[in-house]
Amino acid sequence: MNVDIGNALDTSPGVSRDGLERLDRRVERAHGRIQEGRERGEHGFAALNLPERCDPREVEDTVAPFGDPRAVVTVGIGGSALGAATFSAALESDVDAYFLDNVDPAHARRLLSSLPLEETVVNVVSKSGTTAETLANFLVVRDAMQRASVDWTDRTFVTTGPSGNLRELAAKHDLPALDVPEGVPGRFAALSPVGLACAAIQGHDVEAILEGGSAAADRLDRAGAGSLFETPAYAYGAVTYALAQRGAGVNAVMPYAESLETFAEWFAQLWAESLGKDGLGQTPARALGATDQHSQLQLYRAGPRDKLVTLLRPTERPDLEIPETDLEGLSYLGGSTLGELLDAEFEATEASLAAAGRPSVRIEIDRVDERSLGELLYAMEAACVLHGDLASVDTFVQPAVEWGKRAARGLLGGGEFPEAEAVRDKETLIVDGN
Numbered sequence: 001m002n003v004d005i006g007n008a009l010d011t012s013p014g015v016s017r018d019g020l021e022r023l024d025r026r027v028e029r030a031h032g033r034i035q036e037g038r039e040r041g042e043h044g045f046a047a048l049n050l051p052e053r054c055d056p057r058e059v060e061d062t063v064a065p066f067g068d069p070r071a072v073v074t075v076g077i078g079g080s081a082l083g084a085a086t087f088s089a090a091l092e093s094d095v096d097a098y099f100l101d102n103v104d105p106a107h108a109r110r111l112l113s114s115l116p117l118e119e120t121v122v123n124v125v126s127k128s129g130t131t132a133e134t135l136a137n138f139l140v141v142r143d144a145m146q147r148a149s150v151d152w153t154d155r156t157f158v159t160t161g162p163s164g165n166l167r168e169l170a171a172k173h174d175l176p177a178l179d180v181p182e183g184v185p186g187r188f189a190a191l192s193p194v195g196l197a198c199a200a201i202q203g204h205d206v207e208a209i210l211e212g213g214s215a216a217a218d219r220l221d222r223a224g225a226g227s228l229f230e231t232p233a234y235a236y237g238a239v240t241y242a243l244a245q246r247g248a249g250v251n252a253v254m255p256y257a258e259s260l261e262t263f264a265e266w267f268a269q270l271w272a273e274s275l276g277k278d279g280l281g282q283t284p285a286r287a288l289g290a291t292d293q294h295s296q297l298q299l300y301r302a303g304p305r306d307k308l309v310t311l312l313r314p315t316e317r318p319d320l321e322i323p324e325t326d327l328e329g330l331s332y333l334g335g336s337t338l339g340e341l342l343d344a345e346f347e348a349t350e351a352s353l354a355a356a357g358r359p360s361v362r363i364e365i366d367r368v369d370e371r372s373l374g375e376l377l378y379a380m381e382a383a384c385v386l387h388g389d390l391a392s393v394d395t396f397v398q399p400a401v402e403w404g405k406r407a408a409r410g411l412l413g414g415g416e417f418p419e420a421e422a423v424r425d426k427e428t429l430i431v432d433g434n
């Protein structure tokens, strides 16, 4: 994996070479704190030790009894779904993977009525074991299995923390259970059983994913690693921070591969939930190359100067020939490939942003496979940790999400919560369309 920050220099917003040199001294100090936090296994930093801590055998052995199912449905939300969804969307498998990571009745009904429940494995994931959406969806899935006379205890396993409803359920029904590693926030847990169990059921090479993570971790352990000019993850973390300081409040993440679209969703949680604190943060926007050149690029090039664009592509990809044609004006396409066209679009978009003085950062991975994904996700996590350190925010907590949870629980009669009262008492100014 490599990161090119050249197109963030001297743009507007932008950072100068001198500015980066000065920032690099702070990166070195931050690196010291990160390595110390890793050594001590401190909360959050422990996530950067997962490639060496997570045992792929344990994950594979836990799911092996489920054999070769036709489908796996992951019931989890946020960090408990997005890592697994990223691997599933990027890698091909004969086992279909579905994600119940929302409580939309129409979607859940459609999914459950289409699933071959007797050949489906249920992967329930929740670090806290108390998340309402996940537990509600689990109860709905279990009910569907019982109605179909399918023994859900034969088809269900959980990944959760040391205590909570899910841990108790697993103990009560003797369900296979994997642990959410201690000290690892959900959004940093893709390289743990949280993200890897579904991948293992789909037959992906979990060890290769962790090897990719190790390769990126090794970059942090090398001599001189504490420099943004040496470590790709730090180049990305430092430049996104520097640009945020200079007005780039939006980071539009634009993978040039359909298989990486879900990666942009995973990144959005990582970036938003980690850095969005104390009035600070950089809003992740999900885009897709080349598709969103035809919807978003106008804004990125000519709208407010409040964005950077992160362009991501694999440098190797299976390809498809564009047939020769005598159609007027199209002959230039004939004989090329879709991949060549996509790469031309990538480079043209990057250059078009530069021509408009708009910053972009290029991230390239070798190909979309297990190892490169492991490396990419780890590097983005390390970049986020550095960005958070430079911004002096607590990267590993997300207190702002709790208000809404209490309000929802109160509205459903799950206890007395002032937040629920606030919802009931909120002011309205309804413009009635009827």
Ligand SMILES: O=P(O)(O)OC[C@H]1O[C@](O)(CO)[C@@H](O)[C@@H]1O
Pocket: 077, 078, 079, 080, 125, 126, 127, 128, 129, 130, 131, 134, 186, 187, 273, 398, 401
């Ligand atoms: O894994 P859990 O505890 O169910 O939480 C799911 C998600 O909800 C959050 O806590 C936010 O509400 C995320 O940080 C987390 O990834």
